[in-house]
Structures are given as C-alpha cells and as structure tokens.
Amino acid sequence: xxxxxxxxxxxxxxxxxxxxxxxxxxxxxxxxxxxxxxxxxxxxxxxxxxxxxxxxxxxxxxxxxxxxxxxxxxxxxxxxxxxxxxxxxxxxxxxxxxxxxxxxxxxxxxxxxxxxxxxxxxxxxxxxxxxxxxxxxxxxxxxxxxxxxxxxxxxxxxxxxxxxxxxxxxxxxxxxxxxxxxxxxxxxxxxxxxxxxxxxxxxxxxxxxxxxxxxxxxxxx
Numbered sequence: 001x002x003x004x005x006x007x008x009x010x011x012x013x014x015x016x017x018x019x020x021x022x023x024x025x026x027x028x029x030x031x032x033x034x035x036x037x038x039x040x041x042x043x044x045x046x047x048x049x050x051x052x053x054x055x056x057x058x059x060x061x062x063x064x065x066x067x068x069x070x071x072x073x074x075x076x077x078x079x080x081x082x083x084x085x086x087x088x089x090x091x092x093x094x095x096x097x098x099x100x101x102x103x104x105x106x107x108x109x110x111x112x113x114x115x116x117x118x119x120x121x122x123x124x125x126x127x128x129x130x131x132x133x134x135x136x137x138x139x140x141x142x143x144x145x146x147x148x149x150x151x152x153x154x155x156x157x158x159x160x161x162x163x164x165x166x167x168x169x170x171x172x173x174x175x176x177x178x179x180x181x182x183x184x185x186x187x188x189x190x191x192x193x194x195x196x197x198x199x200x201x202x203x204x205x206x207x208x209x210x211x212x213x214x215x216x217x218x219x220x221x
Contacts, residue, residue: 014082022102093121
C-alpha cells in the first residue's frame with residue numbers, strides 16, 4: 001500500500017533549475033521593470049514585488065507553479081520569501097505579471113504560461129519582446145484574460161504606469177511621469193544632481209564671502 005503524503009509533507013522547491021534570463025538584454029529588462037516597480041511602491045508596506053520567484057498556486061501540488069519575470073501583489077506585505085505560496089498569502093494571487101521574451105522562448109511554453117495566469121487569477125499580463133519591440137497585453141474581464149487591443153500608448157489600470165512603444169524600444173513611465181531607468185542611469189542622474197547642488201553651494205559661499213567684503217552680513221539679508 002502506497003502511503004499518501006499529507007499537504008504538510010509536500011516539498012516546494014525554491015528553484016526550478018531554470019536560468020533567470022537567456023541573455024543580457026532580457027536580464028536588463030527584467031531587472032529594470034522589477035526594480036522600478038519596487039521603487040514605485042517602496043513606501044507601501046502592503047505591496048509585494050518580486051522577480052523570478054516561484055509562485056505555487058495550489059497547496060499540495062508543487063507541479064502547479066510558474067516563475068514570472070516580474071510580478072506585483074497588492075495586499076501582501078513586503079519581505080523575503082523563498083517562493084510565493086498562494087495559500088499562505090491569504091489566497092491572494094499576483095495581480096500583475098510581466099514576461100520578457102528571449103529567442104529561447106517557445107510558443108508552447110508561452111501558451112502554458114498564459115493558461116496558468118488565466119486559470120489562477122492574474123488581472124493584467126504583459127509580454128514584451130525586446131528584439132522585435134513588441135508589447136502584448138491582456139486584461140481580465142468577466143473571469144477571462146482578454147487581449148488589450150492597442151498597447152502602443154497604454155496605461156495599466158492597476159499600476160498606473162504608462163507604456164509607450166517607440167520604433168526602437170519600449171518606454172515605461174511611472175505614475176508621476178518619470179521614465180523607468182536602469183540602476184546605472186539612476187546613479188548618473190543622482191551624480192548630476194549632486195554636482196548641481198555642489199555648484200550651487202559653492203556659488204552661495206562665494207557670494208557670502210563677497211558680501212562680507214562689502215561689509216554686509218549675509219544672514220541679515
């Protein structure tokens with residue numbers, strides 16, 4: 001007689017053995033989307049953002065899983081997780097999911113992903129192909145993920161981020177209109193801001209010194 005495992009005995013691996021990305025372009029897009037989404041919700045303790053994290057949808061069946069390139073879950077606290085077990089997370093499914101295509105992605109694989117997201121409650125699903133600059137999206141309506149007719153100038157109803165397809169790339173804008181950028185680009189902008197502040201401080205110091213030469217107390221102006 002075969003002994004059946006109880007649900008508490010089932011193992012849910014934290015890795016599926018698959019690489020996060022097949023190439024540098026795909027990796028850069030995955031990280032950029034995930035990090036910018038995290039920044040948008042950094043002050044909201046009840047929005048969890050993850051990248052390449054295994055999502056187990058059904059307790060007791062570790063084969064029912066996917067690892068979206070990026071996903072956003074409203075109503076769940078921030079914090080480290082080895083995987084996202086939906087039954088542990090108050091039954092809340094990720095509401096928004098992103099996949100970045102690479103030449104290695106096959107039609108059958110993407111169809112299985114779509115079926116999973118369709119079945120287990122994703123509200124918005126976006127697939128971006130950086131090689132062909134194509135964005136495909138779906139939005140849930142009446143329990144079904146339906147194609148978004150035109151994503152070339154589209155704002156996500158849930159995330160409030162804007163997608164704008166250009167001839168050579170996809171531009172994504174935060175709700176405040178700031179464009180998504182890589183970590184390196186963020187560092188460059190930060191350094192430029194610091195340089196401007198240093199220059200302004202230097203000018204103020206020179207002006208204060210000049211006023212003192214003229215017998216004027218800068219603090220009294």
